[in-house]
């Protein structure tokens with residue numbers, strides 16, 4: 001389970017971080033809507049509260065690095081940045097791995 005304090009801290013961190021988003025349509029509002037949508041989708045699949053939280057956090061972080069030029073895949077860059085952020089907020093490694101995989105694969109989803 002991800003502690004609600006961690007989720008609150010991550011939301012606050014992301015709200016600030018997305019203020020610097022290069023792409024104005026990929027700011028906090030977009031990240032929050034994706035997070036809520038991802039959580040809802042996981043809930044509709046009858047997955048656990050833990051998996052709903054993981055989906056929510058992945059949604060928050062999925063575009064945390066989103067340069068306009070896309071010279072580097074923003075999904076890969078966001079996954080790397082997400083790892084730094086989640087490590088800073090002391091999430092469990094198994095949670096960090098799952099969230100970062102979802103962030104990394106969000107452009108070209110893979111089954112597994």
Ligand SMILES: [Fe+2]
Pocket residue numbers: 026030034062063
């Ligand atoms: Fe996005």
Ligand SMILES: [Fe+2]
Pocket residue numbers: 062063074075106107
């Ligand atoms: Fe994206």
